Amino acid sequence: EAGVTQFPSHSVIEKGQTVTLRCDPISGHDNLYWYRRVMGKEIKFLLHFVKESKQDESGMPNNRFLAERTGGTYSTLKVQPAELEDSGVYFCASSLGSFDEQYFGPGTRLTVT
C-alpha cells in the first residue's frame, strides 16, 4: 500500500512568488492534515480536512495560505505571496478516521529567498 506522498520534495522560490504544495493521502483516508515545521521550532498543526470539508483551520498563519481538497482526494496548499518566514518543512498526514493513527508524508522543504 502506498503511503502519503508529497510533491515537490523541495521548492526554492523568491519572496513574493507563489508556490503550491501537493499531498496525496493514503487511498480511502477521509482525514487529511497539514502541519509545518519552521527552522528550530516544533511541528505545528495548520489545518484538518474531513473529505473535502475544512474541519479546523485554526492553525493557518494568515490569509496568504490557502488549502483545498477538491473531491476529497488529494490536497493542495498554496502560499501567495510567499514571505521569508514561510520557509520550513510542510508535512501532510492522513488517517482513516478522526481518531485513527495519522500517517505522515516525507514533507516538502520550502525555501523562500
Add this chain to the structure above:
Amino acid sequence: QKEVEQDPGPLSVPEGAIVSLNCTYSNSAFQYFMWYRQYSRKGPELLMYTYSSGNKEDGRFTAQVDKSSKYISLFIRDSQPSDSATYLCASHYSGGYQKVTFGTGTKLQVIP
C-alpha cells in the same frame, strides 16, 4: 510557554545502552500522549500511543505518562544503531480529532 517542552539534545549513547527521553507539558486538557520517531528526510512515524497516566510497553520501548507532574517519558532498552533518529513527543485533547501538539524533538545517536 510551549505546550510541550522537550530537550533537543543531541543525545549520544553506546549501542546496548538504555535511553531515557523526556518531555513536559503544560496543558491539563491533554489526554493522549504519543512518541513519534523521525528519520532524516522522512516524516514522523508513530511509535507509542498512550491514554492518560500509566505505562505502555512494546518490545524494547516503554512509554510512561505521569499526569500529576505533566511528565512524559520514553525508554529504549538495548538501543541499536537503527534507533538513531529524532524522537518527538506529542499530545492531543480528548474527543474530536487528533489535532496534535508536538515537542521540538530530541536527536538520538546510538554509536556501534
